[in-house]
Amino acid sequence: MKLKFTKMHGAGNDFVVIDAINQAIDFTPEQWRFLADRRFGVGADQMLVVERPQQDDVDFRYRIYNSDGGEVEQCGNGARAFVRFVTEKGLTDKRAIRVETMSGVICPRLEEDGGITVDMGAPILQPQRVPFHANGLDGRAEGEDTLWPLEINGRTLWFSAVSMGNPHAVQVVDDVDAAPVAADGPQIEHHPRFPKRVNAGFMQIVDRHAIRLRVFERGAGETLACGTGACAAVVAGIRRGLLDSPVRVDTRGGTLSIAWAGGASPVLMTGPAVSVFDGEIEI
Numbered sequence: 001m002k003l004k005f006t007k008m009h010g011a012g013n014d015f016v017v018i019d020a021i022n023q024a025i026d027f028t029p030e031q032w033r034f035l036a037d038r039r040f041g042v043g044a045d046q047m048l049v050v051e052r053p054q055q056d057d058v059d060f061r062y063r064i065y066n067s068d069g070g071e072v073e074q075c076g077n078g079a080r081a082f083v084r085f086v087t088e089k090g091l092t093d094k095r096a097i098r099v100e101t102m103s104g105v106i107c108p109r110l111e112e113d114g115g116i117t118v119d120m121g122a123p124i125l126q127p128q129r130v131p132f133h134a135n136g137l138d139g140r141a142e143g144e145d146t147l148w149p150l151e152i153n154g155r156t157l158w159f160s161a162v163s164m165g166n167p168h169a170v171q172v173v174d175d176v177d178a179a180p181v182a183a184d185g186p187q188i189e190h191h192p193r194f195p196k197r198v199n200a201g202f203m204q205i206v207d208r209h210a211i212r213l214r215v216f217e218r219g220a221g222e223t224l225a226c227g228t229g230a231c232a233a234v235v236a237g238i239r240r241g242l243l244d245s246p247v248r249v250d251t252r253g254g255t256l257s258i259a260w261a262g263g264a265s266p267v268l269m270t271g272p273a274v275s276v277f278d279g280e281i282e283i
């Protein structure tokens with residue numbers, strides 16, 4: 001088939017976005033990997049698929065596939081790109097949109113200034129729901145958080161386990177530029193205590209309202225930005241008593257703003273979303 005797509009990014013986390021309302025698609029993991037391939041295909045960290053909803057009280061369903069071909073529960077930067085896409089393509093004239101994802105309903109909003117804020121829902125903090133198997137580990141309490149020790153490349157590293165619908169393991173490092181993201185990222189992603197693998201966050205505290213963040217993403221490797229990773233890092237930092245909401249998150253691809261009032265309140269993420277070009281590809 002000749003597939004129409006839009007290439008987009010949110011702070012450098014890049015996407016192939018597909019209107020599956022006006023195109024019938026049903027791709028295999030190999031076809032998703034082809035679309036994500038930066039040499040043989042289009043190239044992207046994730047593919048985002050826009051569908052009509054299955055639930056009554058939502059406007060759209062949106063599905064996310066990592067560049068390794070696997071479908072996942074949530075994508076923060078993707079949620080903003082989704083809003084830009086459905087607005088620019090005339091698929092809605094709403095500015096506040098309810099979107100069904102594999103991990104629940106999120107509520108992105110197109111602001112008057114063209115920025116996009118997404119209610120990402122409340123973080124999930126019980127280890128077994130991240131999911132993370134903490135059994136037999138001696139966690140270390142810090143503020144409201146519990147840090148868990150994992151052996152990574154012969155070193156004991158201490159992580160916060162947070163889910164934003166997708167799993168995150170967040171550690172504080174002194175300098176993100178010096179952090180061993182390429183060496184430690186795959187070991188963390190595939191650690192057996194994360195039965196669904198995990199996104200590995202490396203967070204540097206700049207001050208109580210600012211961090212620098214790198215994320216080695218599950219199923220994609222290091223990306224220039226990770227929206228759910230930014231949410232998870234800020235939640236972990238606030239719970240550890242290191243940060244106060246709102247927090248500016250500087251990533252290698254741009255800046256996100258994350259706000260969270262604690263507890264069961266939702267995490268609010270604001271940031272950019274850019275359409276780069278429309279294209280077609282034979283698949």
Ligand SMILES: N[C@H](CCC[C@H](N)C(=O)O)C(=O)O
Pocket residue numbers: 013045046064066072073074075076077078166167199217218219220223225226227228229
């Ligand atoms: N790699 C993630 C999905 C994409 C999340 C990220 N691109 C974001 O902006 O949240 C996972 O496997 O859970």
